[in-house]
Amino acid sequence: MAPALHPVVADVTARVTDRSRASRTAYLQRISRAASELSLRPARTDLGCSNLAHAVASCGGSDRTTMAADTGVSLGIITSYNDMLSAHAPFEHYPAAMKQTAREVGAVARVAGGVPAMCDGITQGRAGMELSLFSRDVIAMSAAIALSHDVFDGVLMLGVCDKIVPGLVAGALSFGHLPTALVPAGPMASGRSNADKAETRKAYAAGEVGREELLESEVASYHSPGTCTFYGTANSNQMLMDVMGLHLPGAAFVHPDDPLREALTAATTARVAEIAASETPYGIGQVVDEKAIVNGVVALLATGGSTNHTMHLISMAAAAGIDLTWEDFDDLSAAVPSIARIYPNGPADVNHFHAAGGTPFLIGTLLDHGLLHDDVLTVAGPGLRRYTRRPVLIGGELGFVDATTESGDRTVLRPADDPFTVDGGLRVLGGTLGHAVIKVSAVAHEHRVIEAPARVFTDQVGFLQAFSRRELDRDVVVVIREQGPSANGMPELHALTPSLGVLQKRGYAVALVTDGRMSGASGAIPAAIHVTPESVHAGPISKLQDGDVIRVDSLTGRLDVLVDEDEFAARVPSPRVSQEGIGTGRELFASMRSAVGRADEGAHVFGSLGHVWDRSDAAPFANHEETR
Known part of the structure; x- marks a missing residue:
């Protein structure tokens, strides 16, 4: 039965x-x-x-x-x-x-x-x-x-x-x-283990190994x-x-x-x-x-x-x-x-x-x-x-x-009545910073809630420069905005992962908030990604300033900036820093950047369900519990 x-x-x-x-x-x-x-x-x-x-x-x-x-x-x-x-x-x-x-x-x-x-x-x-x-x-x-x-x-x-x-x-x-x-x-x-590869990437980000060692590791992994x-x-x-x-x-x-x-x-x-x-x-x-x-x-x-x-x-x-x-x-x-x-x-x-x-x-x-x-x-x-x-x-x-009814390796695959965790490891966040998703499958319990001052960037390069200058050696919520689908096509931000991992390894409370993508490869770092409305649509993320305290809470499903509500509402969205993409074929996709829908609606350019994308709607998801 x-x-x-x-x-x-x-x-x-x-x-x-x-x-x-x-x-x-x-x-x-x-x-x-x-x-x-x-x-x-x-x-x-x-x-x-x-x-x-x-x-x-x-x-x-x-x-x-x-x-x-x-x-x-x-x-x-x-x-x-x-x-x-x-x-x-x-x-x-x-x-x-x-x-x-x-x-x-x-x-x-x-x-x-x-x-x-x-x-x-x-x-x-x-x-x-x-x-x-x-x-x-x-x-x-x-x-x-x-x-x-x-x-x-x-x-x-x-x-x-x-x-x-x-x-x-x-x-x-x-x-x-x-x-x-x-x-x-x-x-x-299978080549070199993914865990070993990740450790070499972190060592390179920390300056402990050179490019030759890094390349050798990568080639052994993708072979x-x-x-x-x-x-x-x-x-x-x-x-x-x-x-x-x-x-x-x-x-x-x-x-x-x-x-x-x-x-x-x-x-x-x-x-x-x-x-x-x-x-x-x-x-x-x-x-x-x-x-x-x-x-x-x-x-x-x-x-x-x-x-x-x-x-x-x-x-x-x-x-x-x-x-x-x-x-x-x-x-x-x-x-x-x-x-x-x-x-x-x-x-x-x-x-x-x-x-x-x-x-x-x-x-x-x-x-x-x-x-x-x-x-x-x-x-x-x-x-x-x-x-x-x-x-x-x-x-x-x-x-x-x-097929076998017994897993061949319970460290890799388990039956549903003996899981690794009782939930699926993905949460939707809502709050004063908008709508986002976070993957916590590999995030340790002590890192499921991060509350720390923000450091705001508009691209990966700025973050990596600040990291190399040791400006981020502290508890920090790294914000990378202007990375949404309308801004620049929503590239994945994997270049952040090794350096964020180094900061966490140094003992700091670290999280990422971005309107870009990470493909779930954020691993052990709590990352509130796909933040919607995105920065260039005047979403709340566009009002963030260095030093604002941000709380990323994957346990309750909240993403909030802990700034006086009236003060935050009065802020004017920061002017856009990045420019429309030119070169490497990006100019050919200008029409797609202007037509693309929100991340939480698939980020596609087709109105498959008759959607009309409303880019003026920057209202935050202030009460996420009502949407659950």
């Missing part, structure tokens, strides 16, 4: 469903119309002869015969392949293999288009990082352009990293009537094709695609060179073709529903995943007509136990997580304790329980077997 759904999960799902009723209904009607327009299957049969001739011209052999006929499925491949990034380099040979699999099942697969894939690890602290968040929406639009040719019956999306997967999902949801699967590439083998092994946004993406039913079961963390990876890719191709050719095909818009979105949030919280998904999941949900909020995350976090310890929330990497049981064990224990919806539709078929099975090769053929 299936366990009863946890009351908080049930309540949040009902709330999301009710809030989304009008927008979700409109979305489903839209994709239903698109499906009905393709009632003469396959899709290309509705094209004029000249149109179809253009679509067939590049085909040869049996592909030409299939495409010119009125039968046979046409699959579009959207790829994020490039060979300068480790996570995407393995995709080089995927299209050829997928095309061959498609032929074997009587279908045709072709590369419909490519999408950009940039690496935050390379652009960290550089001007190019200001394009990172916007690349998600560019990817969504690029995917839409690729699929606009109206000749596809199903879609295969090759993507792994930070903004790529959310962008691909959003783009696919615009064609929600089409059967769609995400195709991962897998993580690189081969595949996704980086720490649990940042890229690997959070892969976990989510498993849990939301957009991969085949257990596909997320199989190594790129494992023969099982090749078998999963072939099986995914065949499965999408099978759905498209069936009597009752179903598209990604039906898979990504309110329950699937809530499942994604639950799994993110249970594993301590990337805080970027407090925006990405909202944006993906919005693309499906679903209205998800930070308060939904907050309420679920109070009920969902933390059952994984993966760096930066622990010493293990994703390979250790996978070896301990990975997503099949994770899904199984969360289902067994009523924390996930089983009654969802997935790429593999109806019901999430099938995702508790793990893929294996049996006589060279892909099969699925029941």
Whole structure:
């Protein structure tokens, strides 16, 4: 007998469903119309002869015969392949293999288009990082352009990293009537441990080792094709695609060179073709529903995943007509136990997580304790329980077997009734400084509440200069403003982490407050991030001055400046210091900076739910408890 759904999960799902009723209904009607327009299957049969001739011209052999006929499925491949990034380099040979699999099942697969894939690890602290968040929406639009040719019956999306997967999902949801699967590439083998790497970074920040030692450490950590092994946004993406039913079961963390990876890719191709050719095909818009979105949030919280998904999941949900909020995350976090310890929330990497049981064990224990919806539709078929099975090769053929019900390593992965902590480690903050999120999975209890004078900066460079001059050797709340989506595209601020860690190691009470991003990599430092309204919209953060006492309280969910209320209200927002981005392509994104929405509404440029962004609203979330 299936366990009863946890009351908080049930309540949040009902709330999301009710809030989304009008927008979700409109979305489903839209994709239903698109499906009905393709009632003469396959899709290309509705094209004029000249149109179809253009679509067939590049085909040869049996592909030409299939495409010119009125039968046979046409699959579009959207790829994020490039060979300068480790996570995407393995995709080089995927299209050829997928095309061959498609032929074997009587279908045709072709590369419909490519999408950009940039690496935050390379652009960290550089001007190019200001394009990172916007690349998600560019990817969504690029995917839409690729699929606009109206000749596809199903879609295969090759993507792994930070903004790529959310962008691909959003783009696919615009064609929600089409059967769609995400195709991962897998993580690189474990190199130097993430904990050792972090210690070397701190030693470099403190001037204890030089650049040569630092580079040696980094190269030993990032050393081969595949996704980086720490649990940042890229690997959070892969976990989510498993849990939301957009991969085949257990596909997320199989190594790129494992023969099982090749078998999963072939099986995914065949499965999408099978759905498209069936009597009752179903598209990604039906898979990504309110329950699937809530499942994604639950799994993110249970594993301590990337805080970027407090925006990405909202944006993906919005693309499906679903209205998800930070308060939904907050309420679920109070009920969902933390059952994984993966760096930066622990010493293990994703390979250790996978070896301990990975997503099949994770899904199984969360289902067994009523924390996930089983009654969802997935790429593999109806019901999430099938995702508790793990893929294996049996006589060279892909099969699925029941996953272990015992964790292979309880220091990495635990059952839901024996968690590391009883909550999900993510809190939403509200107060006189606005709306923010904080990840406390790796924050020691004694650092969960920080009250200290502020030191205000408008970029990372100013902070690092002050740190090197030892001006921050004291209890301090570091404020970095003018880093929101409208200001400069909301770059991640990872350059702060080692130096903040050094200050904490020196015995000081330290916290960060910013309208920028940290991707959850803040680790042991309490960081109130994504502060909304942002500084350039005259949010309260724009009124802060050096010396103002700030209280970051992750226990009660408060973010406050402890300044006389009337005095603070009378302050004029500080004039903007940073200028509009010019150079490194930033000038091309000026329209996106002016159109982007708030961080707590997904920070996307699409009005997917009919939102009109009100940038004049700088009112603080003064009573957070009323929003919970």
